[in-house]
Amino acid sequence: MSNMNAIQHNPTHHTTIQLLQSHSLTTLVQQEIARLIETGELSAGDKLNEWSVAERLGVSRGPVREAFRALAETGLLRMEKNRGVFVRQVSIKEAEEIYEVRAALDQLVGRRLAEIIRPEQLKELRVIVNGMEKAAAKQDVDAYYPLNLRFHDTLVQFTGNSKLLTTYRRIVNELNLYRRDALAGEKGNLLVSTREHKKIVDAIASGDPDRASRALHDHVAAGRERMHRAHGIREPVQITRARKKST
Amino acid sequence: MSNMNAIQHNPTHHTTIQLLQSHSLTTLVQQEIARLIETGELSAGDKLNEWSVAERLGVSRGPVREAFRALAETGLLRMEKNRGVFVRQVSIKEAEEIYEVRAALDQLVGRRLAEIIRPEQLKELRVIVNGMEKAAAKQDVDAYYPLNLRFHDTLVQFTGNSKLLTTYRRIVNELNLYRRDALAGEKGNLLVSTREHKKIVDAIASGDPDRASRALHDHVAAGRERMHRAHGIREPVQITRARKKST
DNA sequence: TCTTTGTATATTGTCAACAATCTACAAAAC
DNA sequence: GTTTTGTAGATTGTTGACAATATACAAAGA
Structure with missing residues (x-):
């Protein structure tokens, strides 16, 4: 415990570690989709295809599905069972x-x-x-x-x-x-x-x-x-x- | 289209269909965990094990993980990467x-x-x-x-x-x-x-x-x-x- | 005795395959 | 020509296996 402080706290390394610890693929996908919606590259009503998104971001469908769940909970996406997820339309x-x-x-x-x-x-x-x-x-x-x-x-x-x-x-x-x-x-x-x-x-x-x-x-x-x-x-x-x- | 109205709209069947259409395993798991927290069977700080929950509810880990994501987004659970999910502690x-x-x-x-x-x-x-x-x-x-x-x-x-x-x-x-x-x-x-x-x-x-x-x-x-x-x-x-x- | 280091175990993160369901479109019946 | 029915393809839902990481604990060294 005593020599913990001897470690050089290179701030770059520090943030890198925190990045790896907090950002799973799911989180990354979630942020990316949120960004696409925010910037208007995805607009209300658009359908999101699990495989396409996974392909585009270079991951498998699992993390994408989890990201969809999270985003649906925030109200950015709407999920219809067996039909797909859509960018939410706000009336x-x-x-x-x-x-x-x-x-x-x-x-x-x-x-x-x-x-x-x-x-x-x-x-x-x-x-x-x-x-x-x-x-x-x-x-x-x-x-x-x-x-x-x-x-x-x-x-x-x-x-x-x-x-x-x-x-x-x-x-x-x-x-x-x-x-x-x-x-x-x-x-x-x-x-x-x-x-x-x-x-x-x-x-x-x-x-x-x-x-x-x-x-x-x-x-x-x-x-x-x-x-x-x-x-x-x-x-x-x-x-x-x-x-x-x-x- | 015209003879649609001829179908007997048995209310029981109707709700059953809607139930199947809207409730995926993920949704069920989500509701169940939310219930466990609400009733106090799970209390703040408890750790949730993916496999245990999956076993207990008779499903695989996939839906459980998705339910965790959703519940984390609502603030009921907290996820730590590679460490697990916990019932959220509110200070x-x-x-x-x-x-x-x-x-x-x-x-x-x-x-x-x-x-x-x-x-x-x-x-x-x-x-x-x-x-x-x-x-x-x-x-x-x-x-x-x-x-x-x-x-x-x-x-x-x-x-x-x-x-x-x-x-x-x-x-x-x-x-x-x-x-x-x-x-x-x-x-x-x-x-x-x-x-x-x-x-x-x-x-x-x-x-x-x-x-x-x-x-x-x-x-x-x-x-x-x-x-x-x-x-x-x-x-x-x-x-x-x-x-x-x-x- | 206390610390450190290494290893075994358990748990999570990710992936790919399979099953269930929906969609689109063509063929058949009216 | 219109409607119905059936089939092929695409997409989602679910699962089990494997990889990466963390945890617990024992052995070695101070």
Whole structure:
């Protein structure tokens, strides 16, 4: 035990060991498929063939099947017995539901961050928002989209609540399955959306939990409306409103 | 197509077909293990041996491994490569985090239900609460516990938001991994808890979203405190407070 | 006695083969 | 021409075998 510390802790070796210890073929396949969905190379409704995927990644069907199970559990894939697995389709009704849950989670995020945010974290957020502003000015949706995701993911990370983070990510992943289709005519909205993000950061910086909570709720609600407009639908169901402080 | 309707739709056959179509061995194994954890026959930290489980259920290791993957994704199991799978241990820190997320979700539940609850649904809730009252009077924790779970699950079901339901269930399942240990000296709390449940139903029945939201938030916060007292810990971190309406 | 090293065993990771099921399409019946 | 039925091919579900890794324990050395 005593001379354990004598071992040279080459950081490269260290991470390599951890990589081998944690990453089985199944995990790798899982990550790869998740990536393909995220980048849009696989889109909603596509059928995944076990043998093809196995062939393409140079593994056998076993790990692929296990990866499918895991991804089905996260909601990215749908499995039909004896028929195959498909990239999940998210209906507008489900998107509604997800937006409602996300609003609740984001309210919690705002409330919490207003209490505990640190200056360097605020700076990091403002850097992201600046990037979004530039992308918005150029109407560059491809640059804007990942920054948007990163902004919100960072917010949740800063809460320090890892359970909240995994819950949030799961939800948002599913939402992206819907949004990818509906992201065509978003151009006009980038500037509006950026303004909302600035407002969120300012609200958090003010240290007022209610204000931050409301800013995030309103942003999610606005995003939901943009989704509807993109699909030419007006306003099916009323999402829970942000409540004012008065009576 | 026309004579399809001539087929006798024997309901028994119908469900049998659906059962065969949806339930693969993997699904069965998954459900069985989930049940074993829920009923406490498997408890946190236990190691699961692939071959033993396969033997016991009369299947091969393949489906068992797939079931493990799925359950690991839901948070019920933890997989360590080349070491095995274990029933997940939930630390008090994680329990804290989960309580915070759950509070946010339950607030949403309350707000929503206050708007849309139907009389027969209120009645159903009151039936459950009555059962809890009887169990509490007899200090019968074994009877009380499942009713408590069912009460909250029913609440979320009544929102009609299926995404909220799956999210909620996932969270609560993990919380139960912790609570099972900490449920020893709960006896004195049953009456208090029952009172809170009544308050929740009344708040929902009043149709006031804020009141219902607050009732559920406070109940979750109180549950969190009971957890702490059961472990002899006072108050580590401040969970987000329910906010009064006044400025 | 304590540590270290090596070996046997058990368990998991991966693969390839077989069985069960579905799909597509052609042949037969109406 | 339309529907039904049957068959061939493809795909998934399941299994058992083998390889890689970890664990437990005994033997050797300090």
